[in-house]
Amino acid sequence: MRPILLSGHERALTQVKYNPDGDLIFSVSKDHVVCAWFSHNGERFGTYHGHQGALWTVDVDPTSTLLATGGADNTMRLWEVNTGELLSTWDFPTAVKRVEFSPDGRQLLCVTEKRSGHLGTVVVFDINPDPKAQQSKEHTLRIVCEDSKATVAGFSYLAEFIIVCHEDGSISQYDAKTGEKLFNTQAHEEDMLITDLQWAPDRTYFITACKDKTSKIVAADSLEVLKTFVTDTPLNSAAITPVKDYVILGGGQAAMDVTTTSARQGKFEARFYHKIFQEEIGRVRGHFGPLNYVAVHPDGTGYCSGGEDGYVRVHHFDKPYFDFMYEVERERAQELSNL
Numbered sequence: 001m002r003p004i005l006l007s008g009h010e011r012a013l014t015q016v017k018y019n020p021d022g023d024l025i026f027s028v029s030k031d032h033v034v035c036a037w038f039s040h041n042g043e044r045f046g047t048y049h050g051h052q053g054a055l056w057t058v059d060v061d062p063t064s065t066l067l068a069t070g071g072a073d074n075t076m077r078l079w080e081v082n083t084g085e086l087l088s089t090w091d092f093p094t095a096v097k098r099v100e101f102s103p104d105g106r107q108l109l110c111v112t113e114k115r116s117g118h119l120g121t122v123v124v125f126d127i128n129p130d131p132k133a134q135q136s137k138e139h140t141l142r143i144v145c146e147d148s149k150a151t152v153a154g155f156s157y158l159a160e161f162i163i164v165c166h167e168d169g170s171i172s173q174y175d176a177k178t179g180e181k182l183f184n185t186q187a188h189e190e191d192m193l194i195t196d197l198q199w200a201p202d203r204t205y206f207i208t209a210c211k212d213k214t215s216k217i218v219a220a221d222s223l224e225v226l227k228t229f230v231t232d233t234p235l236n237s238a239a240i241t242p243v244k245d246y247v248i249l250g251g252g253q254a255a256m257d258v259t260t261t262s263a264r265q266g267k268f269e270a271r272f273y274h275k276i277f278q279e280e281i282g283r284v285r286g287h288f289g290p291l292n293y294v295a296v297h298p299d300g301t302g303y304c305s306g307g308e309d310g311y312v313r314v315h316h317f318d319k320p321y322f323d324f325m326y327e328v329e330r331e332r333a334q335e336l337s338n339l
Contacts, residue, residue, distance in 0.1 A: 001321070003286055004042035006312035008035045013306025014056050015293045019064040022298045024081075026067060027312050028055035034069055036081070039297065039304070042314055048079050050086045057098045061105035065131060068108055070096025076110045080131040088135040090125065093118045098152045102159040102176075103203060105129050107140070109162065114149040121145065122153045122164055124176075141179045145172075151194055156220035157203040163220060165194035165208060173223055185223045188212050195251075196237040196293070207247055209235035215249050217275070227278055233267040237293045243300030244322065245275040250291030250305055270294055270305055277326065286313050 011030035018025055024045060025037045032055055034048035053072035060067050060081065067079040072095045078088040090110075098111040108127045114120035124141035128134075141162075143150075148166035155176060156163055162174045169188035174181055188194060192212035199206045205226065209215050215238040217227040229238075235251035252268040268290055269283040289308030296303045302316040325333065 001284070001315050001318050004314040006035075006037055006042050006044075006314060007310070008037075008044055008047070009033065009310050009312075011054075011310055012289070012308045013292050013310065013312060014054070015058050016295045016304050016306040016312055017058050017060060018295055018297055018304070019060045019081075020062050020298055021064060022301070024060075024064065025295075025304055025312065025314065026058045026060055027306055028058045028069060028071075029306070029310065030054035032071065032073075034058060034067070034079070036067075037312070037314075039302070039314060040316075046084050048084050048086075050077060050089075051075070053095075056096065057110075059099050059101050059108075061101045061127075061129065062103070063105060063129065065129060066101075066105070066127070068099040068101065068110075070099045070110055076108075078108075078127070078135060083131075085131070087131055088137075090137060092123075094120075098154075100154045101127070102155045103157065104159065107155070107159060109153060109155065111150050111153050111164075114145070119144050119146060120149040122150055122162060122174075124162070141176075143174055143179050143181075152197040154197055154199060154206070155203070156199075156206075161220060163197065163206060163223075165197050167191075167193045169194060169210065169212065171208070171218060171223055173220075183223055185225075187216055187218060187223070187225055188214065195235060198237075198239045198295075200240050201242050201298075207238045207240050209238035209249065209251065211235070215247065215273075217247070227275065229273045229278055229280075231271060231280075236290060237305075239294045239296045239303065240275065241296050241300050241303070242298065244324075246281070247273050247275050248294050248296060248303055249273065250294040252287075252290030252308075254290060254308075268307070270303070274326070281324070284315065287311065 009029040036045040055071040094113040122143040148168040153164040169192040173183040188210040189212040196209040215229040287307035304314040
């Protein structure tokens with residue numbers, strides 16, 4: 001599985017994202033440039049210039065028409081994917097740490113940082129999918145996180161709930177229409193920051209990554225923890241693969257926490273776990289620093305990772321990945337083929 005190395009950023013990557021068709025990858029880093037790449041060969045499709053500080057987050061709408069970004073310049077911005085034109089800018093009192101479109105692309109949420117007297121919030125805006133349209137500056141929903149800072153958030157299936165993960169290891173469920181808090185659960189160890197939330201393809205469940213060295217699959221409606229994946233390193237990101245029952249986890253010790261300079265010590269590998277059996281089945285090396293984000297191709301044919309080393313690595317899965325099966329899976333497949 002030879003990776004394609006994308007080197008268009010001068011500083012650490014913060015998020016990488018495939019568009020729904022899987023033909024483009026969007027990457028953001030601390031160097032305030034947004035890059036778009038063709039996923040099959042790694043050629044650069046274009047860049048989006050306008051942010052004045054480190055970028056934390058990126059998302060693309062279901063039709064690959066609009067792109068949303070957020071960063072340390074306290075703005076969320078909306079771009080037209082094909083032209084690179086800046087369509088709209090929303091200003092906030094603090095940094096924007098996460099953006100996400102709703103499943104239908106008609107809403108956009110952002111998570112703002114808790115800082116200098118301002119509480120962390122989750123703010124939702126209505127979005128007109130037409131790039132020529134004027135976007136509303138008025139939010140339709142604002143959730144203030146008073147108990148613990150929100151780190152990541154997203155829309156569940158049909159935008160029924162907004163799921164918010166916090167820096168104290170808890171997960172909250174809000175009504176996406178009213179903003180009412182419905183449920184809260186302590187999914188991870190107390191006071192351990194949840195670093196990522198990524199959805200299953202149908203958005204009925206999601207996976208988290210946490211500094212407590214675990215990743216969990218959680219049901220969106222009940223917030224019940226369905227699976228737990230235990231590692232030996234703090235995690236920054238976790239993704240669920242379609243087609244095969246795997247999850248991919250990424251993390252690694254931050255440079256200041258590593259006593260030796262060896263990459264082996266830092267544990268900078270993408271880790272593959274079996275989603276059902278919760279066992280580690282393989283690792284992919286390559287980055288020279290922690291993996292800050294992993295994203296899976298929507299068709300399950302590959303994945304990409306963004307690292308602290310400033311590189312995006314794109315992997316296309318080869319045949320053994322799809323052929324690998326546990327004994328029970330082989331038996332089940334045999335039974336089905338005999339029917």
